[in-house]
Amino acid sequence: MPALALDVPALDISGLTVRHGDVLAVDDLDLRIGQGETVALLGPNGAGKSSTVSAVLGLLRPSAGAVRVLGRTPSDAVRAGCVGAMLQHGGLPGEARVGEVVHLVRSSYADPWPTADLAATTGIDGLLGRPVDALSGGQRQRVLLALALAGRPPLLLLDEPTSAMDVEGRRAFWTTMRGLAARGTTVVFATHHLEEADAVADRVVVLAGGRLVADGSAAAVRSAVSGRTVRLTADRLPGDLPGVTSVTRQGATVALATGDVEATLRALLDAGVPLTDLDVRGASLEDAVLSLTTSGATR
Structure with missing residues (x-):
């Protein structure tokens, strides 16, 4: 060739x-x-x-x-x-x-x-x-x-x-x-x-x-997908957390999808929830692809 x-x-x-x-x-x-x-x-x-x-x-x-x-x-x-x-x-x-x-x-x-x-x-x-x-x-x-x-x-x-x-x-x-x-x-x-x-x-x-x-x-x-995921170990959570759009639990680990990390964390602290094993992450590639392909977003 x-x-x-x-x-x-x-x-x-x-x-x-x-x-x-x-x-x-x-x-x-x-x-x-x-x-x-x-x-x-x-x-x-x-x-x-x-x-x-x-x-x-x-x-x-x-x-x-x-x-x-x-x-x-x-x-x-x-x-x-x-x-x-x-x-x-x-x-x-x-x-x-x-x-x-x-x-x-x-x-x-x-x-x-x-x-x-x-x-x-x-x-x-x-x-x-x-x-x-x-x-x-x-x-x-x-x-x-x-x-x-x-x-x-x-x-x-x-x-x-x-x-x-x-x-x-x-x-x-x-x-x-x-x-x-x-x-x-x-x-x-x-x-x-x-x-x-x-x-x-x-x-x-x-x-x-x-x-x-x-x-x-x-x-x-x-980066095209806004929002973060807050993960922590918690037995209980307040009923209404600002910024949170979804809550997923696996055993004692809770994952909170939020558009306002600071407001979510402040509300958790005000409610006396210990921030045990706290982990804050941006959207994964899976999150981004799911959002892009279901919303019909274009770039």
């Missing part, structure tokens, strides 16, 4: 509109992602994330708009080996061993990633001799990642990549992603695990109803 000019965006989406029958899945989406970025696509089911990924891969024909992948059409980019994809419902051929499948996929590229390094990078070096049908859910995801990376693509698209992984597997997976990003790979991933997006992504793109409702760093998206 020829060298890529650094000023060419990894992904350039303009006015993308996708319909599935009468359902408007993506609504006039504009999105530009530079080379080397790690970007999380967030939003509820039906927000348009998977449809956007499918359009980028050329798997569906948009109703309107244009998609350019590293300066090429989606189909040309895929044929040139510019894009690796790990889709939510990706499958593996049965009655084969992992090493055989990896060899088959690598053979379709002119300059594939060397098997030993590819297997070590994706954590499948101990699985090459194993039958595909004997893999666990997390192991299958790692094999799918290896296949997506077999051609050393500069752009990697991931749709719910850690959905079948346990905590240890997810941690190892994102360690791999950080390593790829450090090498200059552009990583775009859709996920419902918002703590992953907060920890890994340089940039967060939030979709709702097929439209873009937020685009920026995780910190910037969090």
Whole structure:
């Protein structure tokens, strides 16, 4: 694959509109992602994330708009080996061993990633001799990642990549992603695990109803939501606390969502409530995404 000019965006989406029958899945989406970025696509089911990924891969024909992948059409980019994809419902051929499948996929590229390094990078070096049908859910995801990376693509698209992984597997997976990003790979991933997006992504793109409702760093998206959460250990609380919009209790721990932290704390002290294990935090990324996608806020 020829060298890529650094000023060419990894992904350039303009006015993308996708319909599935009468359902408007993506609504006039504009999105530009530079080379080397790690970007999380967030939003509820039906927000348009998977449809956007499918359009980028050329798997569906948009109703309107244009998609350019590293300066090429989606189909040309895929044929040139510019894009690796790990889709939510990706499958593996049965009655084969992992090493055989990896060899088959690598053979379709002119300059594939060397098997030993590819297997070590994706954590499948101990699985090459194993039958595909004997893999666990997390192991299958790692094999799918290896296949997506077999051609050393500069752009990697991931749709719910850690959905079948346990905590240890997810941690190892994102360690791999950080390593790829450090090498200059552009990583775009859709996920419902918002703590992953907060920890890994340089940039967060939030979709709702097929439209873009937020685009920026995780910190910037969090800051768009006002309010704080006050947590403390308390057996009882006054019946009416100023600023508090919701109260959640887990055992002895109480979480108060409030728009006025000072007024809430002052009322607790005036009521004689000990501020035991007090913790005051801003909105989490989950709070922010929930607020943005349910309120229809735009930025």
